[in-house]
Amino acid sequence: MQILKNRGVFIALLLVGLLLPLFTDSQPVLLLFTRIFILAIFAMSYDILLGYTGIISFGHVMYFGIGAYSISLLLKHGGESWVNVLLAALIAVILSAIVSLIVGILSLRLKNTYYAMITLAFAELFHIVSLKWRSLTYGEDGFNFSSQIPDFLKDRFYFYYISFIALLLVGYFLYQFTKSPTGKVLVAIRENEARAEMLGFSTLYYKLISSTVAGVVASLSGILYAISYRYVGSASVFGMDKTIDALLMTIIGGVGTLFGAIIGAGIINLAHQFLADLANFHPIFERWLIFFGILYILIVMFFPSGILGTFNKYKYKFQSRKVERDKSHANSS
Amino acid sequence: METLLELKEVSIQFGGHTAVDRVSLQIPVKQFTSIAGPNGAGKTTLFNLISGQLRPTSGTLMYRGKDITLLPPYKRARLGMGRSFQITNVFPHLTVLENVRLAVQSQQNIGYKFFESIILSKQLKDKAIYWIEQVNLSAKTNELAITLTHGEKRKLEIAILLALESELLLLDEPTAGMSLEEVPTIIELLLEIKEKKDRTILLIEHKMDMLMELSENLFILNHGKLIAQGNPQAIMNDPIVQAAYLGGYDEQFA
Ligand SMILES: Nc1ncnc2c1ncn2[C@@H]1O[C@H](COP(=O)(O)OP(=O)(O)O)[C@@H](O)[C@H]1O
Numbered sequence: 083m084q085i086l087k088n089r090g091v092f093i094a095l096l097l098v099g100l101l102l103p104l105f106t107d108s109q110p111v112l113l114l115f116t117r118i119f120i121l122a123i124f125a126m127s128y129d130i131l132l133g134y135t136g137i138i139s140f141g142h143v144m145y146f147g148i149g150a151y152s153i154s155l156l157l158k159h160g161g162e163s164w165v166n167v168l169l170a171a172l173i174a175v176i177l178s179a180i181v182s183l184i185v186g187i188l189s190l191r192l193k194n195t196y197y198a199m200i201t202l203a204f205a206e207l208f209h210i211v212s213l214k215w216r217s218l219t220y221g222e223d224g225f226n227f228s229s230q231i232p233d234f235l236k237d238r239f240y241f242y243y244i245s246f247i248a249l250l251l252v253g254y255f256l257y258q259f260t261k262s263p264t265g266k267v268l269v270a271i272r273e274n275e276a277r278a279e280m281l282g283f284s285t286l287y288y289k290l291i292s293s294t295v296a297g298v299v300a301s302l303s304g305i306l307y308a309i310s311y312r313y314v315g316s317a318s319v320f321g322m323d324k325t326i327d328a329l330l331m332t333i334i335g336g337v338g339t340l341f342g343a344i345i346g347a348g349i350i351n352l353a354h355q356f357l358a359d360l361a362n363f364h365p366i367f368e369r370w371l372i373f374f375g376i377l378y379i380l381i382v383m384f385f386p387s388g389i390l391g392t393f394n395k396y397k398y399k400f401q402s403r404k405v406e407r408d409k410s411h412a413n414s415s
Numbered sequence: 416m417e418t419l420l421e422l423k424e425v426s427i428q429f430g431g432h433t434a435v436d437r438v439s440l441q442i443p444v445k446q447f448t449s450i451a452g453p454n455g456a457g458k459t460t461l462f463n464l465i466s467g468q469l470r471p472t473s474g475t476l477m478y479r480g481k482d483i484t485l486l487p488p489y490k491r492a493r494l495g496m497g498r499s500f501q502i503t504n505v506f507p508h509l510t511v512l513e514n515v516r517l518a519v520q521s522q523q524n525i526g527y528k529f530f531e532s533i534i535l536s537k538q539l540k541d542k543a544i545y546w547i548e549q550v551n552l553s554a555k556t557n558e559l560a561i562t563l564t565h566g567e568k569r570k571l572e573i574a575i576l577l578a579l580e581s582e583l584l585l586l587d588e589p590t591a592g593m594s595l596e597e598v599p600t601i602i603e604l605l606l607e608i609k610e611k612k613d614r615t616i617l618l619i620e621h622k623m624d625m626l627m628e629l630s631e632n633l634f635i636l637n638h639g640k641l642i643a644q645g646n647p648q649a650i651m652n653d654p655i656v657q658a659a660y661l662g663g664y665d666e667q668f669a
């Protein structure tokens with residue numbers, strides 16, 4: 083019954099995504115949407131933690147960075163080859179799985195709030211290593227690896243669809259995951275962890291699964307992100323602000339709605355672009371953080387459950403009213 | 416008589432206060448045992464010790480002859496111990512169906528499945544619906560738990576416990592705060608389970624008539640100490656119990 087509760091939203095997004103390149107061949111527009119798809123994947127992975135398990139992470143960006151550096155370093159030092167792309171994906175997945183397990187084991191045994199602290203510490207650690215290991219990462223400047231990317235991935239049109247398909251696949255798998263028996267237990271943990279444990283679920287294992295799934299998916303988005311920029315730098319893929327972005331995208335779209343993250347990613351990145359364009363007219367718009375703050379406050383005020391969350395609530399109300407109307411019709415006739 | 420659960424000299428202290436004081440008792444298998452005692456006697460704390468939410472300061476707990484003193488709650492649940500809570504403890508933003516479904520899922524022991532299977536999903540749902548019917552809550556199947564009345568939450572709490580199909584059922588004042596019309600449903604349900612004679616039931620209860628109607632054995636707890644145990648009829652006539660407990664009972668609960 084619950085299968086694709088947001089079917090309308092889903093189909094609309096699908097159509098926009100599929101058809102957009104037919105209406106514009108502007109590279110910047112394609113690139114903007116490509117990055118929206120990629121960051122939507124990142125935000126969805128964050129929603130698995132925050133929305134479905136009720137765990138806050140302040141260092142989710144580290145998995146993103148692990149993915150980004152895996153692909154960049156392998157291509158830069160290994161040269162252009164598909165084998166290196168696949169190898170990078172493999173390394174990113176394994177490394178982020180290991181890191182998320184370690185972080186989880188260190189913190190989730192105790193209290194979920196420690197997870198926020200430990201992830202922050204680990205993310206900073208990765209950030210610092212990427213800054214200091216200059217011979218490998220070129221430190222703060224980062225490096226461009228444009229000439230080592232296979233041509234197919236460099237084509238903005240193809241890469242748009244690659245990112246879009248990645249979004250669909252990840253969305254599908256995560257959706258299945260949230261509806262699966264394991265996903266149901268995660269929601270139970272979010273709702274009442276002690277009770278879930280009393281029902282016989284090892285909540286620690288389930289939280290570790292959540293942490294690992296979120297970490298691995300985030301690393302995949304990091305891979306795509308680095309390819310889209312053809313560049314990697316420690317600030318852009320290990321910076322705290324990317325974690326905050328994920329948090330904002332998830333909250334704006336609707337915590338615990340999964341696909342809301344796509345809407346959140348769209349809004350944040352379009353607003354970003356829009357403000358950047360306005361900055362040509364007046365320098366105040368360069369202070370885009372102020373506008374983000376205002377946007378964020380407005381959304382939290384008027385859509386406390388996020389955009390998709392609010393939409394679902396109204397739909398639910400409307401449907402139950404309809405059910406009641408039908409019932410009273412049945413009774414009176 | 417075979418013993419399912421045994422407590423040996425179990426104590427727990429909160430700060431300087433001893434809430435459960437060297438309690439030793441044996442719960443016979445497939446019988447209906449009750450624990451009574453005045454408010455603050457340590458009954459709920461004893462349940463917390465049994466289900467694993469609290470670790471005793473000293474003493475040992477045995478389940479089927481196995482030492483479970485250090486086992487975490489989920490492992491005790493897996494061993495066959497299920498409990499309901501005096502203060503309702505459900506998943507507030509899930510529907511009644513989803514609440515009970517989780518218990519069914521645990522009972523079926525399907526492990527870590529990452530994909531939704533339509534067949535399994537339906538199987539879990541059907542079972543959950545069955546248990547919801549058993550406690551007379553069908554009308555609320557798709558309501559969020561948080562929107563239920565107090566009495567309905569109690570029924571949900573019981574449906575969750577029943578759905579676990581545990582070998583040992585720990586019921587902490589299942590009818591507390593229920594309206595009078597709702598109580599008979601629950602008593603009948605307990606009688607039904609009792610008559611099947613395939614579960615061990617441990618009930619914490621205040622209501623005297625309920626205790627007499629249901630219990631085969633009765634324990635009386637006072638100030639954390641076990642002061643009497645045995646046949647309910649005999650215990651109620653025991654002058655020590657009457658002095659220590661029933662006197663207080665009349666004052667507090669009549
Ligand atoms: N977690 C706790 N921390 C401190 N004191 C507690 C705790 N749990 C129970 N107590 C105390 O232990 C005593 C017994 O409480 P409880 O087991 O709830 O009694 P009953 O269920 O018999 O009414 C009370 O004095 C209560 O205040």
Ligand SMILES: [Mg+2]
Pocket residue numbers: 458459460501
């Ligand atoms: Mg109590």
